[in-house]
Amino acid sequence: MRNTNIKDIARIxxxxxxxxxxxxxxxxxxxxxxxxxxxxxxxxxxxxxxNSARNLKRTETMDVGLLIKGMYNPFFARMVQSIEKxxxxxxxxxxxxxxxxxxxxxxxxxxxxxxxxxxxxxxxxGDFDQLTDEDIERLRVPFILTSTEIPLDLDKTKFxxxxxxxxxxxxxxxxxxxxxGHSKIxxxxxxxxxxxxxxxxxxxYIKALRDQQIEKQDHYFEVGAYTxxxxxxxxxxxxxxxxxxxAVFAISDLMAIGAAxxxxxxxxxxxxxxxxxGFDDIDYASYFNPPLTTVHQPVExxxxxxxxxxxxxxxxxxxxxxxxxxxxxxxxxxxxxx
Amino acid sequence: MRNTNIKDIARIxxxxxxxxxxxxxxxxxxxxxxxxxxxxxxxxxxxxxxNSARNLKRTETMDVGLLIKGMYNPFFARMVQSIEKxxxxxxxxxxxxxxxxxxxxxxxxxxxxxxxxxxxxxxxxGDFDQLTDEDIERLRVPFILTSTEIPLDLDKTKFxxxxxxxxxxxxxxxxxxxxxGHSKIxxxxxxxxxxxxxxxxxxxYIKALRDQQIEKQDHYFEVGAYTxxxxxxxxxxxxxxxxxxxAVFAISDLMAIGAAxxxxxxxxxxxxxxxxxGFDDIDYASYFNPPLTTVHQPVExxxxxxxxxxxxxxxxxxxxxxxxxxxxxxxxxxxxxx
DNA sequence: GCTGATTATGGAAACGTTTCCATAACTGTA
DNA sequence: TACAGTTATGGAAACGTTTCCATAATCAGC
Numbered sequence: 001m002r003n004t005n006i007k008d009i010a011r012i013x014x015x016x017x018x019x020x021x022x023x024x025x026x027x028x029x030x031x032x033x034x035x036x037x038x039x040x041x042x043x044x045x046x047x048x049x050x051n052s053a054r055n056l057k058r059t060e061t062m063d064v065g066l067l068i069k070g071m072y073n074p075f076f077a078r079m080v081q082s083i084e085k086x087x088x089x090x091x092x093x094x095x096x097x098x099x100x101x102x103x104x105x106x107x108x109x110x111x112x113x114x115x116x117x118x119x120x121x122x123x124x125x126g127d128f129d130q131l132t133d134e135d136i137e138r139l140r141v142p143f144i145l146t147s148t149e150i151p152l153d154l155d156k157t158k159f160x161x162x163x164x165x166x167x168x169x170x171x172x173x174x175x176x177x178x179x180x181g182h183s184k185i186x187x188x189x190x191x192x193x194x195x196x197x198x199x200x201x202x203x204x205y206i207k208a209l210r211d212q213q214i215e216k217q218d219h220y221f222e223v224g225a226y227t228x229x230x231x232x233x234x235x236x237x238x239x240x241x242x243x244x245x246x247a248v249f250a251i252s253d254l255m256a257i258g259a260a261x262x263x264x265x266x267x268x269x270x271x272x273x274x275x276x277x278g279f280d281d282i283d284y285a286s287y288f289n290p291p292l293t294t295v296h297q298p299v300e301x302x303x304x305x306x307x308x309x310x311x312x313x314x315x316x317x318x319x320x321x322x323x324x325x326x327x328x329x330x331x332x333x334x335x336x337x338x
Numbered sequence: 339m340r341n342t343n344i345k346d347i348a349r350i351x352x353x354x355x356x357x358x359x360x361x362x363x364x365x366x367x368x369x370x371x372x373x374x375x376x377x378x379x380x381x382x383x384x385x386x387x388x389n390s391a392r393n394l395k396r397t398e399t400m401d402v403g404l405l406i407k408g409m410y411n412p413f414f415a416r417m418v419q420s421i422e423k424x425x426x427x428x429x430x431x432x433x434x435x436x437x438x439x440x441x442x443x444x445x446x447x448x449x450x451x452x453x454x455x456x457x458x459x460x461x462x463x464g465d466f467d468q469l470t471d472e473d474i475e476r477l478r479v480p481f482i483l484t485s486t487e488i489p490l491d492l493d494k495t496k497f498x499x500x501x502x503x504x505x506x507x508x509x510x511x512x513x514x515x516x517x518x519g520h521s522k523i524x525x526x527x528x529x530x531x532x533x534x535x536x537x538x539x540x541x542x543y544i545k546a547l548r549d550q551q552i553e554k555q556d557h558y559f560e561v562g563a564y565t566x567x568x569x570x571x572x573x574x575x576x577x578x579x580x581x582x583x584x585a586v587f588a589i590s591d592l593m594a595i596g597a598a599x600x601x602x603x604x605x606x607x608x609x610x611x612x613x614x615x616g617f618d619d620i621d622y623a624s625y626f627n628p629p630l631t632t633v634h635q636p637v638e639x640x641x642x643x644x645x646x647x648x649x650x651x652x653x654x655x656x657x658x659x660x661x662x663x664x665x666x667x668x669x670x671x672x673x674x675x676x
Numbered sequence: 677g678c679t680g681a682t683t684a685t686g687g688a689a690a691c692g693t694t695t696c697c698a699t700a701a702c703t704g705t706a
Numbered sequence: 707t708a709c710a711g712t713t714a715t716g717g718a719a720a721c722g723t724t725t726c727c728a729t730a731a732t733c734a735g736c
Contacts, residue, residue, distance in 0.1 A: 018726095029685090072419050094433060095401075287599055343693085
């Protein structure tokens with residue numbers, strides 16, 4: 001059975017197709033009476049415009065892409081939900097895609113956009129250090145980065161970003177530990193090279209130590225990949241080679257909680273023997289035992305802003321912008337004064 | 339600048355549009371030589387077919403919907419990722435939507451399908467107890483349920499489901515506690531009525547007690563909503579009115595971990611004073627302190643099967659089916675023998 | 677009631693595909 | 707060489723909209 005189309009409605013209502021089209025799209029130049037009449041017919045016959053035809057004619061879709069880097073992560077999951085909510089309220093369909101193979105994130109974005117004819121794209125995480133102006137130009141649609149680091153030397157008017165200052169956030173986390181009297185502070189960071197989220201959080205750690213004239217020890221440093229498992233493993237290595245540390249900063253809550261397991265397994269207590277601080281402030285953090293002190297990211301605001309920026313550009317012809325959110329330490333029970 | 343279209347390619351290649359179309363769609367009746375030639379032109383000009391036009395002509399899209407019930411939940415987040423992976427490999431775009439308002443899930447599904455012209459829909463969670471055959475008929479596209487309970491008296495040939503036996507799983511969890519010597523067992527379930535996931539898990543609890551001739555105590559029962567917070571609050575109430583319980587079964591890990599916080603805050607220890615068992619086996623369960631004994635759901639297999647069923651129906655004309663996965667208790671450190 | 681301006685409406689082209697149908701170009705056989 | 711049968715190709719209609727342009731209807735001012 002063929003679906004009813006605009007012609008059917010026009011015929012039944014005894015008007016032209018253009019008038020029906022105008023009613024559907026809320027154009028003002030239709031007589032109130034006619035509008036009502038057509039509206040009724042539409043309701044009665046349960047008519048829903050064909051999106052493909054619409055998109056074809058308009059030469060654009062109402063689809064936006066959400067490219068998510070890496071494996072499952074509760075912080076990202078939270079972002080996805082809030083972004084979707086906002087975007088769908090604005091009438092857009094959100095097509096998600098996880099870039100889990102190792103293709104360059106920018107290439108994944110390009111393919112995603114062209115293949116699905118997306119109107120815009122939001123990248124959640126990912127590594128864009130090698131990004132060039134040409135890469136962005138090639139995309140042809142609004143490009144928004146979030147939860148990642150943005151490269152230097154890029155034309156800032158050609159893309160948007162909604163991020164935090166990772167170095168600063170990290171600095172305050174380590175300062176928190178130092179203020180508590182710690183100087184033997186382990187670091188569980190991520191293994192990336194280039195200017196990534198991980199390297200900036202590492203920078204913050206280094207800077208805090210330097211500012212406080214604490215000598216940086218290379219063997220206090222270990223690497224994971226933002227998961228429980230890798231945090232656990234990194235902590236085990238750390239405990240073996242740096243058994244004198246009194247505090248640990250893990251650059252994600254997942255890794256911090258993984259590390260906690262290793263600490264506990266070794267017979268040490270948190271925070272009595274080792275203080276522990278994480279990063280993100282995912283829900284898990286406050287419900288961990290002991291409740292985890294961590295760096296809070298305003299995930300809800302970040303997500304909403306990210307979506308709003310895209311909608312503003314798409315619907316209102318807004319310009320690209322770069323917003324940086326503040327983070328704050330939320331003190332719970334996983335750190336002790338020395 | 340207009341995008342290159344099939345006519346451009348045809349003109350440049352010196353062939354008809356239909357031949358180009360045949361090449362694009364891999365039809366066999368094109369001479370190898372011609373195919374090669376056209377292929378080259380396509381590559382050279384970076385031509386990508388317009389999906390809207392294609393969809394319009396074919397009168398169908400390549401979009402499938404993923405309707406997610408309720409707020410952020412790590413179990414669902416995990417499912418989303420695996421389902422997307424599978425579906426996108428099969429060439430489908432996955433449009434997500436969270437049904438967070440209180441509209442009936444089946445209505446949300448209907449709107450989602452018609453509005454976006456979806457080829458099929460997967461519902462993650464949600465309440466479908468009032469579902470009728472007519473509701474499903476109205477959808478007109480393959481309808482797959484997962485992580486929910488499916489109503490009785492429905493024509494099973496008209497939809498698919500990929501689920502677990504909630505009552506049985508719950509039964510084994512409580513039996514585990516009973517076998518450990520517990521008889522004063524608190525229950526933190528969900529507040530739904532009807533035949534929902536929560537009621538079935540409650541049923542399993544009741545059945546286990548009955549089978550072991552343990553009298554059911556109404557004040558051992560509390561209600562939450564699958565979140566840390568509600569689990570915490572439920573446990574606080576439970577502790578107040580049923581301070582003699584020696585074990586608690588929470589029907590989701592999130593609630594179990596929330597409950598753990600309340601137990602710990604009250605000065606009691608886990609498992610020494612109170613044994614605790616959860617449900618789902620999210621990643622966090624094994625990294626909680628103490629590691630949480632829980633009911634393991636094979637989330638990866640469930641997700642993959644769900645996606646595969648949909649693809650099979652869509653691409654191979656497969657029939658609807660109903661698969662039930664086994665669960666198992668994974669014993670960790672949150673339960674003690676009495 | 678006439679004019680000119682304004683408002684409301686209808687017709688048809690165009691968006692970029694796919695596919696049916698017709699025909700051209702080849703094959704192999706007699 | 708002629709023919710039927712196959713294979714390869716091209717043309718054009720159709721999918722369901724939106725929007726431009728033309729025209730019909732209405733209105734205000736005299």
